[in-house]
Amino acid sequence: MFRDLLALLASEVRAERAFDDACAIQSLDRHFTFGCFQESARLSASRLREAGLTEVEVMQAPADGESVFGDWRMPLAWEVEAATFDLLLPNGAWQRLADRARIPQCLAMWSGPTPGEGVEAELVLIRNPLDRASYHPAVVRGKMVFTGAHPHQVKKLLADLGVAGVISDYMHPPARLPDATAWVNSFSDDADGWGFLKGDTPAWCFLISPQQGERLRACMGAHGHAALRGRAVVRSRLEAGTLPAVTGVIPGTTREEVVLIGHQFEIGAIDNAAGVAIMMEAVRALQRLISEGKLPAPKRSIRVLFVSECYSNLHFWEKTRRHLRTVAGLCLDSPVGDPSLALRPLEVHANPHSQMSYTDALAAHLTEEAMAVPRPEGRDGGPPQAGLATDPLYAWREAAFAMTDNLIADTSIGIPCPWLGGHSRTWHTSADTPDKLPVAAMGLVAQLTAAYAYLIAVAGLREALDFADLAAVRGKKAIADAGVGAHSSATQSADDLDDAMLQVGYLADRHADAVGSVFRLLPAAERAAARPAVRALQREVRRAGQEEAAALARRAGRPDREPTVEPPDAALAAVRPRRLVLGPITFDRLTAEQRGGRQSPRWSPAAFALLSWCDGKRSLAKAAQLAARELRRARTAGPAELAKQIDSGAPSLLDYCEFLRQHGYLAW
Numbered sequence: 001m002f003r004d005l006l007a008l009l010a011s012e013v014r015a016e017r018a019f020d021d022a023c024a025i026q027s028l029d030r031h032f033t034f035g036c037f038q039e040s041a042r043l044s045a046s047r048l049r050e051a052g053l054t055e056v057e058v059m060q061a062p063a064d065g066e067s068v069f070g071d072w073r074m075p076l077a078w079e080v081e082a083a084t085f086d087l088l089l090p091n092g093a094w095q096r097l098a099d100r101a102r103i104p105q106c107l108a109m110w111s112g113p114t115p116g117e118g119v120e121a122e123l124v125l126i127r128n129p130l131d132r133a134s135y136h137p138a139v140v141r142g143k144m145v146f147t148g149a150h151p152h153q154v155k156k157l158l159a160d161l162g163v164a165g166v167i168s169d170y171m172h173p174p175a176r177l178p179d180a181t182a183w184v185n186s187f188s189d190d191a192d193g194w195g196f197l198k199g200d201t202p203a204w205c206f207l208i209s210p211q212q213g214e215r216l217r218a219c220m221g222a223h224g225h226a227a228l229r230g231r232a233v234v235r236s237r238l239e240a241g242t243l244p245a246v247t248g249v250i251p252g253t254t255r256e257e258v259v260l261i262g263h264q265f266e267i268g269a270i271d272n273a274a275g276v277a278i279m280m281e282a283v284r285a286l287q288r289l290i291s292e293g294k295l296p297a298p299k300r301s302i303r304v305l306f307v308s309e310c311y312s313n314l315h316f317w318e319k320t321r322r323h324l325r326t327v328a329g330l331c332l333d334s335p336v337g338d339p340s341l342a343l344r345p346l347e348v349h350a351n352p353h354s355q356m357s358y359t360d361a362l363a364a365h366l367t368e369e370a371m372a373v374p375r376p377e378g379r380d381g382g383p384p385q386a387g388l389a390t391d392p393l394y395a396w397r398e399a400a401f402a403m404t405d406n407l408i409a410d411t412s413i414g415i416p417c418p419w420l421g422g423h424s425r426t427w428h429t430s431a432d433t434p435d436k437l438p439v440a441a442m443g444l445v446a447q448l449t450a451a452y453a454y455l456i457a458v459a460g461l462r463e464a465l466d467f468a469d470l471a472a473v474r475g476k477k478a479i480a481d482a483g484v485g486a487h488s489s490a491t492q493s494a495d496d497l498d499d500a501m502l503q504v505g506y507l508a509d510r511h512a513d514a515v516g517s518v519f520r521l522l523p524a525a526e527r528a529a530a531r532p533a534v535r536a537l538q539r540e541v542r543r544a545g546q547e548e549a550a551a552l553a554r555r556a557g558r559p560d561r562e563p564t565v566e567p568p569d570a571a572l573a574a575v576r577p578r579r580l581v582l583g584p585i586t587f588d589r590l591t592a593e594q595r596g597g598r599q600s601p602r603w604s605p606a607a608f609a610l611l612s613w614c615d616g617k618r619s620l621a622k623a624a625q626l627a628a629r630e631l632r633r634a635r636t637a638g639p640a641e642l643a644k645q646i647d648s649g650a651p652s653l654l655d656y657c658e659f660l661r662q663h664g665y666l667a668w
Contacts, residue, residue, distance in 0.1 A: 018274075
């Protein structure tokens with residue numbers, strides 16, 4: 001069934017059209033002003049209408065620097081007319097180092113304006129502004145600071161010291177792109193924050209490439225005590241506005257939905273104009289096949305949703321409440337890119353363990369099928385040829401959960417949502433351009449994206465049982481891999497063996513949950529019909545866990561070993577925390593005084609994992625145990641270590657959760 005559907009989609013998907021759409025989107029988003037975002041949103045909406053989707057809408061979230069959705073405070077809108085930075089050499093000549101008209105990334109997002117005529121000041125080199133002992137404040141006051149530090153990390157510190165502005169040749173460490181310019185899209189006063197908020201300090205920063213930075217350092221060294229001066233002109237506005245999200249629907253016959261989600265409104269072709277364009281091509285192909293009668297109309301609507309990552313993402317779900325009837329999602333964030341620039345291959349990121357689902361197995365299986373399906377040679381560049389290409393065009397692998405627009409898999413939202421994404425050295429740099437997009441791979445990802453959405457949208461009893469089979473096979477493989485990876489031996493300590501055996505049992509339970517997740521697709525009558533087969537598959541998975549744990553014990557020379565389970569901490573066992581805030585938490589709603597120096601858990605895998613298990617039914621001890629098992633690498637962390645993973649300054653897990661309770665994130 002899967003291959004037949006993929007073959008049909010291959011006949012309809014046009015990779016070149018997806019590439020053209022990605023180019024059109026990136027040509028607007030590369031300027032990263034809110035006005036360009038609106039234009040880009042209108043472009044995507046028009047493409048969806050042309051494809052025949054219904055309920056196409058450009059939704060608007062407030063970009064006022066103070067509204068909060070979930071726990072994410074919306075940034076202020078930002079517009080730029082022009083921005084340049086010139087260096088005045090000792091011989092009186094001016095040298096232009098940065099011009100936003102040529103390289104938009106040369107100005108940090110949310111940079112504030114200079115006076116109309118610009119600002120001119122002496123340039124000083126401070127290698128690490130965070131090392132306050134390395135320079136006196138008087139050295140930088142009223143000067144322009146040149147540094148290699150990340151501008152967001154030093155922005156508030158330097159602004160408080162009275163600097164005129166900042167020039168940085170910062171580059172993300174894995175990039176190794178000496179000619180590229182980094183894109184800085186976080187510029188709040190809070191070093192743990194993100195967008196510019198109401199009340200933040202206006203400041204500006206220009207970015208230059210590492211190669212330019214080397215030349216500038218050499219120039220400053222060559223001229224010794226002869227001061228170099230800089231002149232900056234920034235014509236920008238920080239103001240209340242709106243941030244768009246684009247949505248449209250292939251209608252189904254019920255109120256349930258499947259969502260294809262990814263962020264628009266960033267600078268890159270890989271990240272993420274390609275993801276948006278691939279989703280548009282996927283639904284375009286599906287809509288055409290449905291309208292021509294080649295595919296039956298789905299029972300569940302297929303929705304596309306193009307957001308501004310966490311910001312308008314949470315606004316959409318909080319305002320529409322559509323998550324209450326959305327059965328599954330698929331996230332595309334940087335799904336294709338030049339393989340020669342890839343840090344890792346395409347990864348199919350699974351759901352968090354608290355939301356483990358058949359969708360993980362389905363996404364991985366379809367990726368495998370799509371990458372290996374026979375393809376006519378020359379289909380992307382000309383008419384089909386006689387030969388068949390059978391080798392995968394794009395390397396891929398499965399990966400654990402990591403957060404992007406798939407944050408909808410948070411249990412407070414509850415939409416299982418794998419993520420297809422790659423990792424390019426061009427990430428957030430001026431080098432993320434359309435020439436880095438492999439066109440053929442765009443077509444393959446569009447095919448598997450369309451197949452995933454359609455299969456879930458039409459799923460009934462037969463399909464649900466197929467999905468359950470896939471989840472059981474995936475689970476048994478994961479259990480076997482965990483057993484092999486444990487390296488059990490006679491020299492292993494009893495504690496390590498117990499930990500490995502318990503981990504295998506934990507994985508068996510989670511994958512049994514994934515098998516059972518297919519019940520969400522079925523009405524009551526069909527659930528009853530499916531229950532015997534699904535329960536049998538779940539027993540198979542749990543039996544595989546028992547057998548693997550026994551094998552671990554045998555290899556360790558302790559064949560009759562029963563793992564010892566440590567009794568839970570009494571104080572943690574007495575607390576049953578319940579989530580009160582939608583989505584991942586950030587502390588954006590707290591003042592600096594309320595936070596008391598605590599780190600923001602915005603991107604913390606440990607915080608995400610822990611809170612996803614806090615459902616008001618489990619004790620904090622159990623939630624911590626489950627989170628630690630989910631995050632486990634060589635061994636399982638205890639509650640104290642888990643707390644340190646969330647916040648290095650946390651005295652204890654109970655203290656941290658008590659803080660969350662005091663500020664309305666948890667209740668018990």
